[in-house]
Amino acid sequence: MNTVTRSGLRERKKQRTRDALLRVALELFTTQGYEDTTVDEIAEGVDVSQRTFFRYFAGKEDAAFAVQEIAHTQFVAAVRERPLDEAPLEALRNAVLEGWDTIGEAVEQVVPIDLYLRMCRLTEATPALLAAHLRRNDEVAEEVARVIAEREGLDVDTDPRPRVAVAVFAGVIRVMERLWGANEGLGLPELRALTATYLDAVGPVLAEKWRTE
Amino acid sequence: MNTVTRSGLRERKKQRTRDALLRVALELFTTQGYEDTTVDEIAEGVDVSQRTFFRYFAGKEDAAFAVQEIAHTQFVAAVRERPLDEAPLEALRNAVLEGWDTIGEAVEQVVPIDLYLRMCRLTEATPALLAAHLRRNDEVAEEVARVIAEREGLDVDTDPRPRVAVAVFAGVIRVMERLWGANEGLGLPELRALTATYLDAVGPVLAEKWRTE
C-alpha cells in the first residue's frame, strides 16, 4: 500500500546513473581530450560496466552532444514561439539571441555551464566532434526550415526561400562559432554580442562592391 | 640524373594499386552500402592485405572522399582565377557554375563519373559520411574565405565580410545538395541549373516580408 510515487526508485536511479555518466564523460573529454578518453574509463569512473554506458548512450559521440541537444531543442522551440509578424530572418535572429540569455539555466540543471562551454571549445578542436556537430546543425536547420515555411504558409519543398534563409542564417552562426573557438576566454555575454554583430554583416555582404577606393 | 623520369615502375605500380583500391571501394560502397562494406573486402577485391589499404588511405572515410577532393581543389582554383573586377558573390557563383562544366573530365580520369554521382547520393544518405562531408565543406569554406579576403585586400580576421559571404554561399550550395540528394535521377545539367536557381534566391530571402497578401 504505497503512495503512488510517480517517480519510482528505479526511475530516479536510472536518471542518476545517466547524469553521472554524462558528467564524468564531459569531465574526462575536456581534461584529457576526446580521442584519448576510452569508454571503459568513463564507465569505470561511475563504477558501471562498459555495456551499461552503451545502454544509456548510442556511443561516445552521443554523450559528447547530450548537452548541446538541450540548446538545439530550446532554439527550435524559441523559433516556434516568435510572433508571426516578425520577418523570417528577424524571428531567427531574435530566437538565437533569446537563446543565449536562457541557455545558462537550462544547461546548469544537468552539468555546470563552464563544463558545457569547455566542451564546445573541444568540439571545435576535435575533427571527429566537429563533423558530428555540423551534421547535427544540418538536421536542426532542416527542422527550422519547416517551421519557417509553416509560419509563412509556404511549401518547403516547392519554395526555396525557407531553406535558403535558414542556410544563410546557419552559415553566419557557424562563422561566429569558429571565431569564438579561436579566441580563448570569451564568455556568454561576448558570444551574444558577436552573434548580433555577425548577423548584421549579412546585408552589406550582398552589396556588389566592397572596395571603396 | 633525369628529373623527368617520374615514371619508374615503382611509381606506376603504386598508382595502379591506389586507383584499384579506390574503384573497388566506391563500387562496394555504392552497391552494398558504406557501413556494410569492410576494409577487408576492399583489400581482398584488389588482392592486397588490409594493412596496405591503410597505407594508401587514412581510413575508410578517406577513400570515400578521394574523388570529391578533386572537385574541391578545382573549385578553389577556379575562385582564385576569377577576374578581379567581379564582386565576391559573383566570383563564387561563376566559379561553381564553371566547376559543374568541367568536373566531368576531371573526375573521369580516376573513376567513371556515374560512380562519383552515386557516391554523392550515398554520402547524403549515410550519417557518418554526411558528417565527414560537412566538415570537409567547412574546411574548403575557410580556404575560400581567405582567397576572397585577399582578392578584396582585406584581413580575414578583422573584417567579417569574407567569411560571412562564403558562409552564405556555402549554405545555399548545401540546400541544393540536399535537394539533389532527395530527387532521384537528376544529372549534371540539372544540377547546374539548380545551383543557379538557388543562388538567385538569396536576394529575395533578405526582403523583410515574404507574404504578399
Place this chain on the structure above:
DNA sequence: AGGCTAATGACAGCCACTGACAATTGACAA
C-alpha cells in the same frame, strides 16, 4: 513472500585502425 520484469554484468565477437618486424621487390651502381 513470491512472481514478474527491467536493469545490469560478464563474455564473446566484429570491425576500424596502428605499431613493429620480417620478407619481398624495384632501383641503381659497381
Place this chain on the structure above:
DNA sequence: TTGTCAATTGTCAGTGGCTGTCATTAGCCT
C-alpha cells in the same frame, strides 16, 4: 650481371568502439 640499398608489402599482435546473448540482480506489485 650482380650485389647493395631502400621502398613496398604482408603478417601478427594489440587497442578501442560497439553489439548480441544470456545469466544474474534488483525494483515493483499482488
